[in-house]
Amino acid sequence: MSEAEESEQQQLARNLGELLQELRVAQAGVQILFGFLLSIAFTDRYAHAETYIRMTHFVTVLFATAATALLTAPAAWHRILFRHGRREQIIRNSNRFALAGLVSLAVAMAGTVLLIGEIVFGGWLPIVIAGLVAVAFGVLWFALPVRDRSLPEGSSAGSTP
Secondary structure (H helix, E strand, C coil): CCCHHHHHHHHHHHHHHHHHHHHHHHHHHHHHHHHHHHHHHHHHHHHHHCCHHHHHHHHHHHHHCCCCCHHHHHHHHHHHHCCCCCCHHHEEEEEHHHHHHHHHHHHHHHHHHHHHHHHHCCCCCHHHHHHHHHHHHHHHHHHHHHHCCCCCCCCCCCCCC
């Protein structure tokens, strides 16, 4: 059955299934990152870390926590509202949660790179590298898809006719 032949409810069900599948990929990554960040606080080296390192760690944990909450919220919304004819609302809000969760995850990843870089190298280099990581996530996850959204269906900015 092509997309044109789907009923509105079939399309909504497919969209929701695709969204939840995409979130499973992101959830695994954020859960591993979150576990890693939590474990850092229980090391001997962390006990002697400077305030800057501790603050960077805490802010990074907060962004990982936000990513976890935002990327798992669609499953909770679906579970609570799925038999109440609210599929369109679930998809709309879940899309917003997913995008905000990806932003939070990108910040948490850049913060983790900054944190590890500060412990390994110190100085300005970790700040530059974390900035480049943040830019890479921004370009790959947001700027390129937004650019391609304005192109005709089936084409890509990098392809030739």
